[in-house]
Amino acid sequence: MIEARRLVQTFHAGRGKARREIRAVDEVDLDVAEGEVVGFLGPNGAGKTTTLRMLTTLLRPTSGTARVAGYDVVADSVEVRRRIGYVSQVGGAFSAARAGDEVMDHGMLYGRSRREVKARGKELFEQFQLDGLWDRMPKTMSGGQKRRLDIVMGLIHDPTLVFLDEPTTGLDPQARANLWQHIAELRTNRGATVFLTTHYLDEADALSDRIVIIDQGRIVASDTADNLKNEVAGDLIDLEVADVVHVPIAAETLRAVAEPPSHGIRGVEVDGTHVRARVRRAGRVVPGLLRNLDHDGIVLDAIEVHRPTLDDVFLTLTGRSLRDAEAGHRTSADGASGAGDAADHDSSGTPVLTGAE
Amino acid sequence: MRFLRESFVVFRRQLRMNLRNPAWVIIGMMQPVLYLLLFGPLLKPLVQQLGATNAYTFFVPGMLAQLGIFGAFFAGFSLIGEWREGVIEAERVTPANRTALLAGRLWRDLIQLLVQALILVGLGYAMGMDAPLRGVVLGILLTLAIGGACAASSNALALTTKSEDVMAPIVNMVMMPVLLLSGILLPMTIGPSWLIRVSDFVPFRHIVDAIRAAFRDDFSSSSLLAGSLWAVSLLALSLWWGTSTFRKENP
Structure with missing residues (x-):
């Protein structure tokens, strides 16, 4: 067509x-x-x-x-x-x-x-x-x-x-x-x-x-x-480790199943007691991951799995968050077009990609 | 046939919108009528100095030209409103002929102008104008020609600027010298020689002279031929500009 x-x-x-x-x-x-x-x-x-x-x-x-x-x-x-x-x-x-x-x-x-x-x-x-x-x-x-x-x-x-x-x-x-x-x-x-x-x-x-x-x-x-979402961004696994001493071991265990760092994917990230990484399909990975953590004696306070959004896909593909895209467009489009910038969220609270048309 | 059908659809739509909001038509009409009623009597004592025998036979042609030039020059402002609301883009995405989209609007402007001209002439007769029918008909035809030219130019300008703020000063900048140098209110011949020479370069002055000659039944006058040629040339040029603007980027 x-x-x-x-x-x-x-x-x-x-x-x-x-x-x-x-x-x-x-x-x-x-x-x-x-x-x-x-x-x-x-x-x-x-x-x-x-x-x-x-x-x-x-x-x-x-x-x-x-x-x-x-x-x-x-x-x-x-x-x-x-x-x-x-x-x-x-x-x-x-x-x-x-x-x-x-x-x-x-x-x-x-x-x-x-x-x-x-x-x-x-x-x-x-x-x-x-x-x-x-x-x-x-x-x-x-x-x-x-x-x-x-x-x-x-x-x-x-x-x-x-x-x-x-x-x-x-x-x-x-x-x-x-x-x-x-x-x-x-x-x-x-x-x-x-x-x-x-x-x-x-x-x-x-x-x-x-x-x-x-x-x-x-x-x-x-x-x-x-x-x-599956191929480009992957699911996000967020482990909250009970004891901060165990964070490096938890990070190593997660790294074994995580997507390797690439354009837009940062690999395993550690933030306090939180260890995060993207995996291709969380449903297939999480059972084995839990078994390995349990085997290593790592106690978790929480585990959360987030399905990726198209926002994540955009980040993965372009290496920029949507907010970066907005800022970049605001700078580069200055004087190049007459249209104004859109807000991050419209009146209905819906997330939008933003920039300057 | 297809062209006529499509331009008629656009014409009918435009006419409907005008009838729905006739304020601009009435305002456009009031100005020359007020000139006729309030300025015409002032000319009566000056008739001989102006080289005329009847004040209204001299003045009505000027008012017709004013209607044709100034009324039509504002046509583009409504086009900007339509463009802003996506109407022009919606029309351009149809298979309709691009020229038909302009022609439909011009028919609307010309019909409006014709009605206004007939009212003005009728009022002129009522106030003592002395003009032969054939001269009046030719005068109105010349008025329609310059009206079409100005409306087409105004539409082209509107689509080029797409902004009332940009268009308004341009229209004013053009209109003021045209008003002063085309002899609409008073004949240029009573002015100093340098002013007459300057006005020779203003096509509208020749068209106003031609309408006056027609109203005097002076069909052998060279000014009638010159003004008619100018009117036709301006109309052709403006139609070309208007059409090419409508076809631009989207043939």
Whole structure:
């Protein structure tokens, strides 16, 4: 459904001698199969939206090629547009127009008849729990209703591939959960392929068959959330040793089963009476580890096993924590773009990747 | 056919939004009407010095040009609002012809301008204007041509700047000399020779002269031909600019 090769987008920032080239997307390769739901994850400024804008024909690639729904995004842009649905970050319905009119006009720009669009629009309003809001103005709708209206507009022409750009940004937890359900149903009920960008870790985790992580314009990983967590980050074992004298022995015992230090993995870490390390699959390691500790006469006050998060995966892959990514973007993007920095947590308390778009 | 259909969809949407919030249309209309009612009478004693026989036959063409230039030049501000709310991007991701997206908006501006022009001419007749129908029709056509040119330029400027704060000073910077040098309020011929020479370089001055010639039924006047050529040229140039801006990055 999507096949991108060495996709590049460069911008220029500054003037005169300070003028410099910014490589927003740097030789990105992407493959998305039919019916797949792919989460495109990265901090703000990583290149998510720029990539998506190239795939949706809104931005001509500086170099590289991309085929979407079987057509080249540059040579056959009109054919691509006929087959894709796109929901941008800011929506698409004018706040002071009637919702139904906006949907109708949008659908008719796809060459559909008025009657056809109206029937389809009404059906989608019902599916997306917007019944009775046909004549309402978007400015009088809640954030969740407005977002669902945006998605209805993106689906009015029955696209086989839907692009959602940060679909739940700014929504409260209840509205987000509701929207997640609708996004999940896009595939289950309609068989649509979904490509969604997000900087919400839990959103990518919950919705996607596969997660593609982008950082500083480059793809750094592409796999299922479970595989990424298992293969890239691993489970974290945290031993709390009862007697501080036994900490070195406990550390040696844990080191025998732990992932070796590598890019983003620090090996065994000791912090007071706590000994921590990442292992590939804790369920397989912990029984043997406990037996060995018991054999060495090490008494534990506690043992905790943490499943890795996508945050851990990001750290492992990039060697930087998400906060480092934020700080780095704030420095490097200074003056290079107009967008502001996102907070570490949104209003709903959801952890997000942060930086400057 | 597809182009017409798509531009009609955009036109209908734009017209609907204008009808929903007609404040700007009314404000745009009020200004020339107030000029006509409050400034027109001041010209009556000066008619002969201005080289005219009827104050309103002289003044209404200037007001038409003002409508065409200044009313249309503000069209881009609504486009910035639409861009901010994602409407432009939503339209650009459809297979609709890029030029149709601009044309639909221009049709809206031209219809609005036509209605305003008809009201203004009607009011002019009511106040004693003496102009032949064919001259009025040609004058309105020229007004629509410069209105289309200014609206297309305004939309192009709006999409380029994407900011009211940037666009407003640019529009003001252009409008002020145009107002003073195009002879909208008073003919440039009564000014000193250096001012006349400067105004020769302002295309709108020739268009205002052409509308006045049409209203005088002076179809043999060279100023009518020159102004008409300027109006058509400006319209073509502005349409090219507007279309290429709509197609930029997203052909």
